[in-house]
Amino acid sequence: MAxxxxxxxxxxxxxxFDHTIVTVERAASELRRGRPVLAWDQQRAVVVQSAELLQxxxxxxxxxxxxxxxxxxxxxxxxxILHVLPRSGDVALVLLPEIMAGDSQAxxxxxxxxxxxxxxxxxxxxxxxxxxxxxxxxxxxxxxxKLARLLxxxxxxxxxxxxxxxxxxxxxxxxxxxxxxxxxxxxxxxAALRQITAAKVPLAGAEQTTMVAxxxxxxxxxHFALLxxxxxxxxxxxxRIHSECFTGDLLGSxxxxxxxxxxxxxxxxxxxxxxxxxxxAQEGRGIGLINKLRAYQLQDQGFDTVDAxxxxxxxxxxxxxGPAAQMLKIMGFDKVRLLTNNPLKVEGLEACGVTVTERxxxxxxxxxxxxxxxxxxxxxxxxxxx
Ligand SMILES: Nc1nc2c(ncn2[C@@H]2O[C@H](COP(=O)(O)OP(=O)(O)OP(=O)(O)O)[C@@H](O)[C@H]2O)c(=O)[nH]1
Ligand SMILES: [Zn+2]
Numbered sequence: 001m002a003x004x005x006x007x008x009x010x011x012x013x014x015x016x017f018d019h020t021i022v023t024v025e026r027a028a029s030e031l032r033r034g035r036p037v038l039a040w041d042q043q044r045a046v047v048v049q050s051a052e053l054l055q056x057x058x059x060x061x062x063x064x065x066x067x068x069x070x071x072x073x074x075x076x077x078x079x080x081i082l083h084v085l086p087r088s089g090d091v092a093l094v095l096l097p098e099i100m101a102g103d104s105q106a107x108x109x110x111x112x113x114x115x116x117x118x119x120x121x122x123x124x125x126x127x128x129x130x131x132x133x134x135x136x137x138x139x140x141x142x143x144x145x146k147l148a149r150l151l152x153x154x155x156x157x158x159x160x161x162x163x164x165x166x167x168x169x170x171x172x173x174x175x176x177x178x179x180x181x182x183x184x185x186x187x188x189x190x191a192a193l194r195q196i197t198a199a200k201v202p203l204a205g206a207e208q209t210t211m212v213a214x215x216x217x218x219x220x221x222x223h224f225a226l227l228x229x230x231x232x233x234x235x236x237x238x239x240r241i242h243s244e245c246f247t248g249d250l251l252g253s254x255x256x257x258x259x260x261x262x263x264x265x266x267x268x269x270x271x272x273x274x275x276x277x278x279x280x281a282q283e284g285r286g287i288g289l290i291n292k293l294r295a296y297q298l299q300d301q302g303f304d305t306v307d308a309x310x311x312x313x314x315x316x317x318x319x320x321x322g323p324a325a326q327m328l329k330i331m332g333f334d335k336v337r338l339l340t341n342n343p344l345k346v347e348g349l350e351a352c353g354v355t356v357t358e359r360x361x362x363x364x365x366x367x368x369x370x371x372x373x374x375x376x377x378x379x380x381x382x383x384x385x386x
Pocket of ligand 1: 282286295305
């Protein structure tokens with residue numbers, strides 16, 4: 001169905017022809033399909049391709065699109081593991097490595113991205129950093145990989161001057177996206193959240209519960225809130241920001257404390273006469289379920305939860321709190337008593353304009369499987385745990 005200009009400008013005063021979020025979402029989906037996209041900044045551009053999904057013929061494909069050799073882009077954390085460092089900033093551009101007879105270049109590039117192979121290929125390298133430093137499009141390219149829930153590593157064409165990047169891309173059947181739109185995506189996606197619907201969902205132990213659904217106008221990430229009881233809007237509301245954990249929340253995994261924290265928060269709110277549970281679609285501290293399972297695989301090899309994330313090329317925590325703050329504001333809450341052991345959640349929420357009047361501790365006894373995880377949270381991530 002075509003969208004008439006009237007409909008397009010009708011939704012909360014925003015225009016659907018402001019393509020920012022739509023374009024970033026589409027570009028992320030292209031990467032997930034193993035397709036390249038063009039990232040541009042001012043008059044410069046690079047073609048970006050996810051490293052983990054790379055196929056051999058695309059290396060020549062990138063050579064044919066831009067003069068010069070492609071380079072592999074890695075975050076500081078991943079580059080550090082491979083003993084290369086960025087020339088500046090957080091992105092290392094690495095020359096295509098020599099390959100041994102019988103190996104494929106795409107396979108070696110995948111191994112540079114994916115630590116699953118670190119033990120199988122301990123002699124990978126040495127790697128050499130490219131003579132030119134990263135440009136804004138490279139940083140944006142890696143951010144786009146993260147938004148696509150892929151490993152943050154990419155094959156980039158040589159960068160080049162281009163007066164009309166969208167036109168250049170369209171002529172070659174590629175999607176183009178501005179680096180600045182990728183970098184501001186998190187804020188725009190959160191700011192565009194709208195309440196879509198709300199319905200009663202009686203929970204065992206909290207029968208007066210309403211589930212409220214939020215979605216950005218332009219098709220980005222959906223988040224949910226549970227209103228337990230009917231908390232009043234004038235006093236600070238008992239609140240839990242809970243990041244999605246499929247394994248802990250749904251499957252009852254003993255590897256983390258999420259399931260207990262989720263059910264414990266609902267019980268606590270019921271006992272206290274009401275509260276708000278914000279259920280954020282930020283699985284695995286924002287890296288996605290597949291990457292969390294990769295992190296678990298590394299933990300099976302002996303790395304702790306922080307080192308595992310970093311070995312994958314991520315920060316130890318990739319979450320953002322804009323969506324949580326936005327949902328609270330839309331529902332009419334501006335002051336909270338936050339159920340958490342994590343000081344970063346308090347800071348994150350306050351930075352987004354919500355007052356945290358009190359941190360309410362939210363700890364549960366450990367078990368044989370999550371004891372080390374909880375100790376790591378206390379020791380390395382500053383969690384206020386007993
Ligand atoms: N990357 C990664 N994510 C994990 C791991 N274990 C649990 N998670 C994720 O961590 C998040 C836990 O979120 P929360 O319980 O809301 O937050 P928290 O930082 O532990 O802080 P609290 O409010 O004190 O519970 C969920 O998204 C889980 O999926 C892990 O080993 N690696
Ligand atoms: Zn969990």
